[in-house]
Amino acid sequence: MTETPTNWFDTPAPPAADDVMYVDVDGYEGPLDLLLDLARRQKVDLAAISVLALSEQYLAFIEKVREKRIEIAADYLVMAAWLAYLKSRLMVPRAPSDEEPSGEMLAAMLQFRLKRLEAMRQAANQLMSRPRLGFQVYARGMPEPIQIQRTSLWEASLYDLLKTYSAQRERGSITEYTPLQRTVWSLQDARDILQRLIGDSFEWVPMDTYLAEYLTTPAERATVRASSFASSLELVRQGKIDLRQTETFGPLFMRRRKADTP
């Protein structure tokens, strides 16, 4: 690649300044579109284009736009930065240790992208100039619709049938229902028990410690806790005990309230 003379290196005559001047950024579909338009102004085949000159034109254009303080989309600035980099790669000789892509490679890449975009545009034009359905080519204007008469074929499996039957027989047969008897701590009970347990203790003690002996039966845990908690709130309201919790979901501490503390 380095052997072949790359004609995009050749510096063509710099573009006339006003060539760039009347370019209107609004009319472009992004930086690649702008570059393609600038390239066409070189009036040569894209393969023979001077990428260096193109980059300079683009950068000059962006510079002009910015001088006029016109808002410009970030896409254009990213391309400008990339082209500035490309320009530097093209002008600075490549060191042997250089890991980065050569200027020629970057230039070829840009050229490829321009050619590809142009090709897709040409393809779109070719597509649109084909004899299109509804414009030059027509389908039957009076299609004769097929009248469809639908008859339903019902589907059910023996399994579905049996399962359904069993389910409803079972549903219909279980008529006796004995609700599970559960022991429930009444609020009054809980309150009595709490008052008895706390007694005269002014120490902070977790509620669960007080209730330890009642919490052994799993079935009763919920009702013991719930009723005790509700009762403890009542006791706090009455000024008989203090409650404290230091963290969310942490243990609930309680102690007898000293009569003289406010």
Place this chain on the structure above:
Amino acid sequence: MTELDERTEITERNLRILEALLFASAEPLAPSQMAIYLGQGANTVQLLKMLQQRYASRGVNLVQRADKWAFRTAEDLGFLLRREEQETRSLSRAALETLSIIAYHQPATRAEIEEVRGVATGKGTIDLLMEAGWVRMRGRRRTPGRPVTYGTTEAFLDHFGLQSLSDLPGLEELKGSGLLSGRLPPDLQIPLPFDGALREDEDPLDGDETDE
């Protein structure tokens, strides 16, 4: 090119244009509407008649409606444009429940079906099952009101792959397959479906009730 060849070529060209116009038009066309597309001096009606002749034996014919012309499917092929389509649909739960009760409890009246289901059964459900060809009216129960009794059909056996109604699994089999749980009242019974023509408590349907 002889004059004859030339005339033929012009005619063919005009015929092609007529074909395309008539094909693409959304409504029948009058000769005057088509004439503007043809070469000067063309006899549109004559050309249309030529075209009509050409298509006379085809699957599509050129027909004249009042003074307008249009392509239409040949009359003898009209059947192509009508199609019967079958779509498979699964039965609703209500229909499946009703069907299974009729199957096990037949001959069953509507009141009996409702008693097992615990809800009223819409008339539509039984109609649907009869339409599907799985349920039929068997007779009338010899009780006040003489309610209609329902039973299953041969098509029912066919569809569910049963040789006879006695192939319907009984209590033990339903339990064994896990369809019925073990926790059932001991007095639960699964009836043996009645397979015969009429049971002693059934009267035949009146003459005009038997359809089909």
Place this chain on the structure above:
Amino acid sequence: MTELDERTEITERNLRILEALLFASAEPLAPSQMAIYLGQGANTVQLLKMLQQRYASRGVNLVQRADKWAFRTAEDLGFLLRREEQETRSLSRAALETLSIIAYHQPATRAEIEEVRGVATGKGTIDLLMEAGWVRMRGRRRTPGRPVTYGTTEAFLDHFGLQSLSDLPGLEELKGSGLLSGRLPPDLQIPLPFDGALREDEDPLDGDETDE
């Protein structure tokens, strides 16, 4: 009647049926949709090709779109039939470019379309093409983020009068110049527009994503 006569008669009958079916439908039909109406043992595609030949010089032609068939007015009569530019909602340049990129590069993700155009594609652009019925979601690329892949539809082929994607204008040159390659610069691997169900790097769409 000799055997030959009989065979000819059967063929003619089948051709008439195909004519009727294809004339009656505005949309292209698959051979399988027509085969059910033909006599047993009929070779549908062979019959369609016969019919295509018969209509080749007529004002209405039988054309193939992907694996479907339809009658369409002859292309050379387009200048005559050309209707008033009803194309008020003409496609934007962005939409046109996007369409051709999808057509030539399919399956293509949005990122790939944007890479070719060098600019972000508004979501509306692809939506518009899907609404026109020319572009569809094909599947998902098996890469991080699982982006949706886009491709063209049968309606696209029908609209632009293409028998298959290999008829895309200029495809051969583009292929030759390596411009259909996704990677830069010219790669040895030249992907062609892919028409199949799913490419090895595509997953099917999730159920709720396929509309239509």
